[in-house]
Amino acid sequence: MKDEELSGRLREAAEAHLPDRARMLARVERGMAGGRPAPRSVRPPRAVRPWLRVAGATAAVCGVLAAGAFAVTSAGDDARARGGPVASAPSPAPDSPAAKGPGGLPPEDGPLWTGGAVDPNSNPYWAQSNVTLRTTEPLTALTVELRVALTGGVNSTGSWRSLPEPDFTVSVNESGGYLVYRWTLRPGRTVPAGTHTFAGQYNHAEGDRDATGDYVTAHAVRASGGKAAVGDRFGRTR
Incomplete structure (x- = not known):
């Protein structure tokens, strides 16, 4: 076969195998449309x-x-x-109404004096309120009242006094928002001159109890004649 004839046949074969550009572009577009992931939407930041x-x-x-x-x-x-x-708060002047006991009673009247304080052996669940009564002459009549404010959980667990038990009647009750301890000298008995103690014991809610609302009063008749009345608030600086 002559060279010219061979070259012509090769050229015809090459032209027969030329790619169809239009078909190739169509296949590429179809492939891109099918395999390309869809674009993700971007969420705008939310307002607070x-x-x-x-x-x-x-x-x-x-x-x-x-x-x-x-x-x-x-x-x-x-x-x-x-x-x-x-x-801390300043102490009231000695002659001011705030310096006096409950009902305007003074801590001292003639031969009689009284003071109230929480016993140092009290604890976060239980307390004892001590009343000290001092008289420089005998008394033929005496009533001592200890009033403990009914703060959380307050209830009586007993009472005592340093004077002979048979000489007094004792009562404990709730009245006017207070737990009231009352010691009354029996008729015909006498309280000698000296310093005497009356105490009320009670449970209370856990923690330090504020005793500033508690107070004591004492009313007495002196053997020499005449009456005396005193009072004191707990926690007050005299």
Whole structure:
């Protein structure tokens, strides 16, 4: 076969195998449409809801207040631990109404004096309120009343006095928001001159109990004639 004839046949074969450009583009487009992942939508940032802003502001304020309260409490505790002074309310003037006992009764009247204080052996669940009565002359009549404010969980667990038990009648009851202990000298008996103690015992809610609402009164008749009446509030500085 001549060279010219061979070259012509090769050229015809090559032209017969030329790719169909239109068909190729169509196949590429179909492949891209089928295999390409669909574009993801982008969610715009959500606006902060109003209640979340309020809650956040409230939490911030509470945090500031809590930090301030902790700082004040810590300062007081540190002062007590170091034995330093802790701020307290000023004591009333001796001749002012606030310095007198309940009902305007003075802590001292003639030969009679009384004072009330919580016993130092009291604990976070139980307490004893001590009443000290001092008289410089015998008494032929005497009534002592101890009133314990009915704060949380207060209920009586007993009472006692340093004077002879047969000389007194004793009652305990609730009245006007108080647990009332009453010791009354029996007719024909006498309280000698000296210092005497009356005590009421009671349970209370756990923790330190505030006794500033408690008070004691005493009414007496002197053997020499005349009456005397005194009173005192617990926790008051005289």
